[in-house]
Every structure is written in C-alpha cells, then in structure tokens.
Amino acid sequence: MSFDLSVIPNKNIVLAVTGGIAAYKSAILVRRLKDAGFNVRVVMTQGAQAFITPLTFQALSGNPVHTELLNPEAEAGMGHIELARWADLLLVAPASCDTLAKFATGLADDLLSTLYLATKSPVWVAPAMNQQMWAAKATQRNLNTLVEDGVHVIMPDAGSQACGDVGLGRMPEPEDLAYQVTQYFHRAQRAIAEKFGLLAGKHVVITAGPTREAIDPVRYISNHSTGKMGFALAAACYAAGAKVTLIAGPVSLDTPNGVRRVNVSSAVQMLDLSMQMLDEGCDIFIATAAVADYRVAEVAEHKIKKAGDELNVSLIKNPDIVATIAGQQKRPFMVGFAAETRHVEEYAAGKLVAKKLDMIACNDVSRADIGFASDENAMTVFFADAYQLEKRDLEKASKQEIAQQLVEAIHDALQHEIEPV
Numbered sequence: 131m132s133f134d135l136s137v138i139p140n141k142n143i144v145l146a147v148t149g150g151i152a153a154y155k156s157a158i159l160v161r162r163l164k165d166a167g168f169n170v171r172v173v174m175t176q177g178a179q180a181f182i183t184p185l186t187f188q189a190l191s192g193n194p195v196h197t198e199l200l201n202p203e204a205e206a207g208m209g210h211i212e213l214a215r216w217a218d219l220l221l222v223a224p225a226s227c228d229t230l231a232k233f234a235t236g237l238a239d240d241l242l243s244t245l246y247l248a249t250k251s252p253v254w255v256a257p258a259m260n261q262q263m264w265a266a267k268a269t270q271r272n273l274n275t276l277v278e279d280g281v282h283v284i285m286p287d288a289g290s291q292a293c294g295d296v297g298l299g300r301m302p303e304p305e306d307l308a309y310q311v312t313q314y315f316h317r318a319q320r321a322i323a324e325k326f327g328l329l330a331g332k333h334v335v336i337t338a339g340p341t342r343e344a345i346d347p348v349r350y351i352s353n354h355s356t357g358k359m360g361f362a363l364a365a366a367c368y369a370a371g372a373k374v375t376l377i378a379g380p381v382s383l384d385t386p387n388g389v390r391r392v393n394v395s396s397a398v399q400m401l402d403l404s405m406q407m408l409d410e411g412c413d414i415f416i417a418t419a420a421v422a423d424y425r426v427a428e429v430a431e432h433k434i435k436k437a438g439d440e441l442n443v444s445l446i447k448n449p450d451i452v453a454t455i456a457g458q459q460k461r462p463f464m465v466g467f468a469a470e471t472r473h474v475e476e477y478a479a480g481k482l483v484a485k486k487l488d489m490i491a492c493n494d495v496s497r498a499d500i501g502f503a504s505d506e507n508a509m510t511v512f513f514a515d516a517y518q519l520e521k522r523d524l525e526k527a528s529k530q531e532i533a534q535q536l537v538e539a540i541h542d543a544l545q546h547e548i549e550p551v
C-alpha cells in the first residue's frame with residue numbers, strides 16, 4: 131500500500147498490546163508508527179507478555195515499556211496518569227475480549243484499564259480473537275457499548291486463524307493500521323489548517339517544472355527545472371489550508387499530499403490549463419514554472435534525418451502565461467518567479483512591473499548550490515508598489531523552508547486591500 135508518510139510532528143501514541151497471537155504484529159506496528167514520525171510508548175497487559183517480551187517493544191519504541199499499574203519506579207517517572215495525559219491516541223492492538231469487557235464495564239484493575247478511564251485522548255481498539263469469540267453476543271454487546279462511549283473500533287479482517295478456524299477476527303496488517311492512524315492525524319491537521327491556516331479557504335494554482343517544446347517526435351527544447359521549488363510551494367500552500375492545483379511540466383516527483391495535480395508538456399498546454407483554472411475560481415496564481423520562451427515554428431511530423439553540417443530550426447515566441455493571467459479582468463493575486471544569471475534584482479523588479487504582478491520572487495540560477503535542481507534556494511521577494519511592503523531577502527534554506535516563507539509573504543500581502551495592479 132502506498133501512502134504519504136510525511137512526518138506528523140510531535141504526536142504521541144500509546145500502543146496497548148493485550149494477550150493474543152496477533153501481538154507479534156504489534157512489534158511491526160511500532161516500527162511503522164515510528165517511520166511515520168510518531169512518538170510511541172507501549173503498554174502491555176500480563177496476557178500480552180505471554181506472547182512477546184517487553185524488551186522487544188522497548189527496543190523498537192526506544193522507550194521503557196509500561197506493564198504495572200503501581201510500579202514505584204514508573205510512578206516516579208511516567209506513571210499511569212502522566213501516560214494518560216501524554217497520549218494523543220490510545221491504540222489497543224490487538225484488543226482481547228477480556229480488555230473489551232473491562233473497558234465496557236469500567237473495570238480498573240490493571241494499568242491498561244486504568245489508563246482507558248484516565249485518558250482524554252481518542253481511543254481506538256483493534257479486536258483480534260477467534261471468530262466464535264468475536265461473534266459471541268457478549269463481545270458484540272461490549273463493542274456496541276464501546277462505540278456508544280466514543281471508542282473507534284477497527285474491524286478485524288476475515289481469514290484463516292491461528293487456531294485453525296476461518297472467519298472474522300484477524301487483526302489488520304500493521305501497515306494498514308499505521309495508515310489509518312496517519313490518515314486520522316492528517317485529517318485532524320487538515321481540519322485545523324482549513325480553519326486557521328494562513329491561506330485557509332483559498333484556491334491556489336501553481337505552475338511548476340519545465341515545459342517541453344517538441345522539435346520532432348523524438349526531440350524537444352527544454353531547461354533544467356526539476357519542479358522541486360513548485361512542488362515544495364504546493365505542499366506549503368496545502369499545509370496552510372489552501373486547496374491547491376499544481377500544473378506540472380514533465381518532472382519525476384511525487385504529488386504532495388492533498389494536492390490536485392495536472393500534467394502538461396508544452397507552454398501552450400500549460401496556458402490552456404491555467405486559463406481553465408481561472409474559470410474554476412482561483413484566488414492566488416503562483417508561476418514557478420520555467421516556461422520555454424520560444425517553441426519550434428513547425429514541429430516535424432517525422433524524425434528529422436541527419437543531413438548536412440547545419441540544421442536551422444525556426445522558433446516563435448510562446449505566450450507568456452503569467453502575464454496573460456495577470457491581464458485578465460477578474461485576476462487572482464499574481465506571484466511570479468524570476469530566474470536570472472545577472473542583475474538579478476534589477477531584472478526581477480522589471481518583470482514585476484512588466485507582467486503586472488503583485489509579487490515576484492527571484493533567484494540567481496547561475497549558482498550551482500541554489501535555483502535549478504538544487505534542494506535549496508535563496509530568494510529576494512519584491513511586492514508591487516501598491517502594497518507598500520519592503521523587499522524581503524530569504525536566506526539560503528531548503529526549498530520547503532523557502533516555500534513556507536513565501537506563503538507568509540503572500541499572506542502578508544493579502545492583508546492589504548489594494549486596487550488591482
């Protein structure tokens with residue numbers, strides 16, 4: 131299964147392991163949760179320790195394992211109440227019949243059942259048991275009670291069981307559980323961003339990567355853009371609560387989580403799609419793409435054969451995408467980029483005015499350590515005069531950090547209500 135493992139920072143998961151053969155899967159689950167960036171602490175019931183040792187979980191989680199309710203050593207450090215407060219999610223996997231019954235009745239005679247009552251965090255249970263035990267009326271009654279109490283029940287899978295039976299009762303695979311947990315936190319994060327993020331409620335359209343201008347069926351004109359800067363911006367805008375559409379030239383990058391991506395090849399296609407996005411309603415247009423300024427006047431229908439020492443190809447000017455969008459009557463907030471090899475700021479400031487942009491970010495693409503293809507960039511940002519905002523120097527940093535600062539710059543400019551540029 132492929133899913134976005136982009137790290138969810140500082141979220142704490144208490145993984146409670148109860149007695150059952152599926153406990154071995156929980157060891158892998160710890161790994162998957164750690165891979166996804168979660169802090170994990172493991173609680174084990176006595177039953178669980180009959181199947182797998184606390185040492186295994188200690189090694190995998192990097193934290194001491196909690197097994198006793200009243201352990202003077204633990205209570206002096208992270209006791210059961212601290213553990214209950216620390217958790218952003220209490221995940222019980224596998225959850226035995228016995229544990230479900232204790233939760234349903236409010237019994238508090240060991241560490242886990244006490245933790246369940248003491249935590250304010252969401253509680254998820256992944257029941258795993260013999261299919262007949264799963265079907266038993268008492269188990270189903272307890273599960274209904276737990277659902278009524280707000281517990282999220284992860285349905286068991288069907289299949290052959292360790293006891294030889296076939297039916298419902300297998301704990302889902304660790305990857306699947308880790309995926310569900312990751313998605314839960316992504317959704318929670320997204321809900322906050324959509325409400326409070328710097329670009330909440332905005333539709334941002336971003337062009338990224340190079341364009342390819344065909345010469346014949348096998349050759350083209352292009353440039354060194356990899357799309358990294360544009361993709362980083364798409365991720366940053368999404369994280370800031372925006373709906374994001376990424377119009378990508380030919381690049382080999384994964385689409386950032388939550389971003390709608392449309393692939394194009396040539397400048398003319400990129401313009402067509404950009405115009406379509408205007409019809410859909412676009413609040414902010416960011417042109418990071420390195421669009422070829424010229425295309426071949428007549429693309430050869432067949433591969434051009436080698437003949438003679440010279441080959442002349444006639445080029446014609448491509449439409450200027452960002453300037454075209456900026457020239458529309460109902461235009462979005464327009465952000466251009468400028469790739470220069472000399473007089474960087476002067477040329478960028480000229481493009482800001484000439485293309486009627488609200489903001490422009492320029493980089494020196496003669497440098498090997500920033501700009502094209504690099505993981506880092508350094509930029510200077512200019513705003514149209516009407517905004518009365520000082521230019522900003524964004525020191526060399528990862529493209530992700532630069533993207534975040536650009537989001538802040540856009541947000542700051544949007545606070546100023548001005549007449550259209």
Ligand code: PMT
Pocket residue numbers: 337339354355356357358359360397417418419420421422423448449450451452453465466467468469470481493495501502503504
């Ligand atoms: O993709 P990476 O490898 O991460 O590299 C990032 C980058 C160097 C490509 C990026 O930071 C950058 O500088 N992008 C702008 C590249 C560019 O084409 O700059 P320009 O100065 O030629 O164009 C000025 C602006 O007009 C740009 O916003 C460009 O998208 C736009 N333009 C240009 C020509 C055209 N026909 N249509 C346009 O919309």
